[in-house]
Amino acid sequence: MKLNSNRIDFEYQPGDEIFTFPDETGLPFLFEVGEELTHDPAAMDAVGKMLDEVEDLVDEAKAALKAAQADEDSPYHDTVTFFLQFHRDEVDPDIAAELFPETDPAKLSFSEMVDYLQLARFASCVYGEYDQQTFILDLSFNPEMTDELMVICFNLEKEVLDITHES
Numbered sequence: 001m002k003l004n005s006n007r008i009d010f011e012y013q014p015g016d017e018i019f020t021f022p023d024e025t026g027l028p029f030l031f032e033v034g035e036e037l038t039h040d041p042a043a044m045d046a047v048g049k050m051l052d053e054v055e056d057l058v059d060e061a062k063a064a065l066k067a068a069q070a071d072e073d074s075p076y077h078d079t080v081t082f083f084l085q086f087h088r089d090e091v092d093p094d095i096a097a098e099l100f101p102e103t104d105p106a107k108l109s110f111s112e113m114v115d116y117l118q119l120a121r122f123a124s125c126v127y128g129e130y131d132q133q134t135f136i137l138d139l140s141f142n143p144e145m146t147d148e149l150m151v152i153c154f155n156l157e158k159e160v161l162d163i164t165h166e167s
Contacts, residue, residue, distance in 0.1 A: 001038075005048035014039040027122075030138075034125030043133050046156060047124045050135050058119050061137050061152040064160045065114050076163040083150055083165045084110040087141055099141040116141055120149065127153060130161055138166075 003010040008025050012018050018033040025031055031051075037043040050057060068076035069084065088096065088105050096105040100116055121138035133156060138149045153162040 001041075001044070003048050003051075004045050005051050007052050007054075012038055012044075029119045030121040030123075032121060032123035032125075034123075036126050037124055037133060043124075046133060047135075050124070051122065054119065054122055054137075057135065057137060057154065057158065058139070060154070060158060060160075061139060061150075062114050062117060064152060064163065065117075065139075065150060066111050068163060069110050069114070079163060079165050080150065081110065083148065084113050086148065087146070088113060091146070095145055098145060117150065118142070127161065130155070132156070134161060 001012055001014055003012060008027060010025060012033075015035055016038055017035040018031065018038060020027075020031045022028055022030070033044070033047055037047065065080050068074040069080040071077060087099060088108060088110075091099070093105075099105070100108060100113070117139040118141070119137060120140040120143040121136070123136040123138075124133060125136070126132065127134035127136075135154045137152045137154070139152065140146060140149050147167055149166045151162075151164045151166050152160060155161055
């Protein structure tokens, strides 16, 4: 089968998981689709559509992170704040300088830090607790320098279902 996407020319086998590295697809991030979706043409059409709109989805993810961090009542506030504070205050200063070039990391606001996040992985699967197709964005300051990720899970309507911090 062929993925219906303007971004990449990609063939897959229905029923097989898709897991690719950037050098295999030309995408600047890992691309993954759960095997439970690859046999469903409608689900795969949704994958292609979201992949074509991934920059907008990243912008929505960053907006959700900024909103969660700014709202102390948000269920994600502590998670987002911990992730940002760790990268600003606890990583080696030389690494922080590379993660946030041309600025003093100690002077960055958390909102400004979010702007430095980049997409490390785009995935789609049936997310267990929601029992529906979801789209997962792993955002990182630099996946080659830190294994810490902000993971934002969206539904088909591009609504945030969950925000987690993974390492």
